[in-house]
Structures are given as structure tokens and as C-alpha cells.
Amino acid sequence: MQTSKIYTIERFLLEQQSQFPHATGELTRILYDLALAGKMIARETRRAGLGTLLGAAGTENTYGERQQKLDVYADSLIFRLNDHTQRLCAMASEEHEEILTIPPHYGEGRYALLYDPLDGSSNIDVNVSVGTIFAIHRKVSTGEKGTLEDVLQSGRTLAAAGYMIYGSSTMMVYSTGRGVHGFTLDPTIGEFLLSHPDIRIPSPPMFYSANQGNEKFWTHGVRRFTRWLQGIDGEGGKPLSQRYIGSLIADFHRNLLQGGVFYYPGDMKKAKHPYGKLRLLFEAQTMAFIADQAGGYASDGIGDVLDVQPHQLHQCTPLFVGNRELVEQAEKFIAMHDQDWINTFRPYRDSVTQEA
Numbered sequence: 001m002q003t004s005k006i007y008t009i010e011r012f013l014l015e016q017q018s019q020f021p022h023a024t025g026e027l028t029r030i031l032y033d034l035a036l037a038g039k040m041i042a043r044e045t046r047r048a049g050l051g052t053l054l055g056a057a058g059t060e061n062t063y064g065e066r067q068q069k070l071d072v073y074a075d076s077l078i079f080r081l082n083d084h085t086q087r088l089c090a091m092a093s094e095e096h097e098e099i100l101t102i103p104p105h106y107g108e109g110r111y112a113l114l115y116d117p118l119d120g121s122s123n124i125d126v127n128v129s130v131g132t133i134f135a136i137h138r139k140v141s142t143g144e145k146g147t148l149e150d151v152l153q154s155g156r157t158l159a160a161a162g163y164m165i166y167g168s169s170t171m172m173v174y175s176t177g178r179g180v181h182g183f184t185l186d187p188t189i190g191e192f193l194l195s196h197p198d199i200r201i202p203s204p205p206m207f208y209s210a211n212q213g214n215e216k217f218w219t220h221g222v223r224r225f226t227r228w229l230q231g232i233d234g235e236g237g238k239p240l241s242q243r244y245i246g247s248l249i250a251d252f253h254r255n256l257l258q259g260g261v262f263y264y265p266g267d268m269k270k271a272k273h274p275y276g277k278l279r280l281l282f283e284a285q286t287m288a289f290i291a292d293q294a295g296g297y298a299s300d301g302i303g304d305v306l307d308v309q310p311h312q313l314h315q316c317t318p319l320f321v322g323n324r325e326l327v328e329q330a331e332k333f334i335a336m337h338d339q340d341w342i343n344t345f346r347p348y349r350d351s352v353t354q355e356a
């Protein structure tokens, strides 16, 4: 009987590391610590409805969004798991305005960790899947302490990136630039087991994921793209089904495994998000890296998200991500119909002003 090998994430990480003779094992240990964070956050989300963690923390994050107690817990946990390991020179969290420096009595490391501790947290109270998003860059600043320069890097230089999804099961999906691999938590033994080796986005795609409640704010090109996906106006291929749950990781993960496109476009000036709602460094870069590694593509409507040089820690970006042919079609409609929006967005996108 053909039985697939049983790999724990630890064994898999160590085998992957052995392919890099000069690897020190630091990146492996950072990823393993993130898996531990995933197990601990999963435990709390499992009982959020019962524990004292349900509901708002009564505080707001850097964007003025109500913080749920679970994302305060997740944010603090990830920092405390990593601040003393001497593997990181700095951290940055979607929940904090400034970068998080390593406490002076702990040593500095060679990596910078960026994370969205609990994306989609507004869905916690209604039991919708949420997740943790992370990205790991190599230190590039020359001083001893990590600086903004170490986190304001394009997606092209990522050392690793991935996410945990707390859904019907808990999974960790990551890439170090050698394919995308998914691990499912077996809670009876507390181990992430390799369940989705070398994930590739399947074709033909099945779904499109977008909040069409915002359609009146979308540009003409994005509305044309949406009708193309639906096979309306005699355009496009086979009509795709619409699936949107309002939790980026859940929407992205479904399209990664079954084929499709997720998009959160920028809207016209009069609306709230001319440059999109999602954060480049805490959400879009990781999704772009994973999609690219799985044979897909991610664009901000103008070009590859991985090529965007960040200029602000919390800068936003439109995001179209999934099957390459779908995302490239979005770019074509935008190039054809949305020159005024492009002229508004491009100066923001390509700004080189580093934050003070």
C-alpha cells in the first residue's frame, strides 16, 4: 500500500535547511517559533466564544480599528516569542504605528519579522476563519540595531513568508522561495503535519472574490473586469462563481487551493480607499510571494506587487491576486479604462520618501 511519508513541520524545515550548506538554522527556528505561535493562537480562537477573550479589547489600533482581545493577545504573543531569541534585529506589527525594536538586554539577530497578528479579526465574534500573516526579511542596515530600512524592503528580497489560518482546521502555509508547503495541525498530538506539499494554483480557476458592495466606488476598468469574470457582455471565459467571506486569508487560501482571483481594488477619490485598503507590508507582500511561488501572480493594478518599493510602514495597496491569467486581465482592463486612477495612484505607489 502506497503511504505518503509523515512529516512534522520540524522535520520538513530541517530537511529543507539541509539543502543550504551554509544555513545557520536561524530562519528554520524563526519559522518553527511561528508554528508554535500558531498553535497557541489556534487554542485561543477555538475557545474564543467561551473564554474571556471574546469581544473588543476597548482599544484601537494604528488605523483607528477596534481591537479585538484576541488580536491583542496574538500581537503580544508573537512579540514575546521572538524578542529574546537573538534571531531578529527588529519587528513590525500591523497593530503598532512604529517598528518594534529588540529590548536592549537581548542580542540582535540577522532577520526582521513583520506580522499581522490576527487578520480578519472583525470576524472573530461570528466564527469566521481568521489568520496570522508573516514576512521575514534579512537585515540590511549596517548598524547593530534594526531600523526602518530593514522592514521597508520589496517582496523580491523576502527570506520567507506565509500565514496561519484558524478555520475548520488550523493550517500553516509558508514558502522560503522553494515552493509553497501547507501543514495541518493535528490537535491530538500538537503537531503540524505536512498535508499540502508543493502547492500550485490549479487551472482553470473556479472563483472570484471581491466585496461587490463597493462596486459603485470601483473604477470603470475594475467593473469591466468583474463583468468579464462573470462572463457577462459576451466577454470572458466560463463564468466564475463568486465567493467572498471578508477575511483575506480565508478568501486567499480557498483560491490558492481551488483556483481563482481575490481583489480589493483602489476606489475613486471620493471613496475611502483610493490606494486600496490592504497593507502592502503586512498583507499584500506575503500573499504576492506565496502566489508567485505557487505559479500565480499578484498585482496592484499597475504591476507586480513584489516589485513595489515600500516607502511607509503602513502604506496601503490595491491587490489582485490568484491565477496569473486572471490578474493580467485585470491589469489590461485598468490600463485600457482607468488612466485617471493610474495617474492618481502611481505617484503614491512609486514615492521614494522614506519615513523620518
Ligand code: P6P
Pocket: 119, 120, 121, 122, 211, 246, 247, 248, 249, 277, 278
Ligand atoms: P471589507 C479584514 O478586516 C480585512 O483587512 C481583510 O482580511 C479582508 O479581506 C478585508 O479587510 C475585508 O474588507 O471592506 O470587504 O470588509
